[in-house]
Amino acid sequence: MQSFGKHFIKALLMLIPAVALVAGMEMYQKYQQEQAGGSMQLGSPFTLQTQDGPFTLASDGNELNVIYFGYTQCPDICPTSMSVMSAAFNQLPTDALQKVQGILISVDPERDTLEHLKTYAEYFHPQIKGMTDAPETIRALSARYGAFYQKAEVKGSAMGYTVDHTSVFYLTNREGQVLETVSHSASPDDLLAALKKRLL
């Protein structure tokens, strides 16, 4: 009987570090969440290159900016997203549209020339600017926005490589702080609703 009590206490003592560990992890997680929701703001101002010279979000940006990370050789998802942006813009009243800047940031600077980026972006809407910069600059910037992309070799395909990427619209203010994100959709409704909420 005495040995049972001893073992019981031993077991209890052994539990303490485990409980402490779990509690500590939970507290850390909560702390991290608070950081992400509060001071850890997604987005940032930036200066990137366009065919018409450098573009700085903080000074050249509009009251509301819609940023999309993509690339022009992207056969389907990016043109779909660009069409979505264009359709949403076209359904805004003129005065609201003037307060918005569409931004396509190429995550494939090795293949996308500034000239082609300009043609490509403006093809969808005159209010969209195409821009990019050195690969490491784009990589660092995308991380600040929570965007993700990676090259993927397509075996046996003439494409060479494609770029897997998140397909998200980032709505930012003039300072490049992300106010809202709109996930990929083949319909402009979600983006339009988000734009209207901010502008009308």
Add this chain to the structure above:
Amino acid sequence: MKKTLLSLLLLVLSPLALAQDIQVMHPYARAVPPGQMNSAAFMMLKNAASEQVSLVKATSPAANVVELHNHIMDDGVMKMRQVEDIKVPAEGMAELKPGGFHVMLIGLKQNLNEGDQIQLKLHFSNGEMADLELPVKKVQMGMKHKH
């Protein structure tokens, strides 16, 4: 003589009588900005056969290479992958549309402007082929008018 005539008539009519199992509906190619290297073609494939039929190959004089591709959404990341075939279920349909299965046109030999026409040939697993004249259309999202 009568028999010969009849068989001749049958021979002439047989391609018409043997209706194709696969019907291609609303095919179109995506209009792209000038200088763009790639585009895609979309359509609806309808299979009247009681067995699954697959689209196995496509060719077009408008592009250097034509491949069959699909998109998969993996944890929020869009991935495009080449596929061997696009299956059309028995007595069913397969939709090739933006964001999903598509016929990928790689290395365009011409600009694809809205209103243009391009040729596309489809090969199916049951030996059928379809010669198509595709209209080039700007993919407009959420527009009210339907074509």
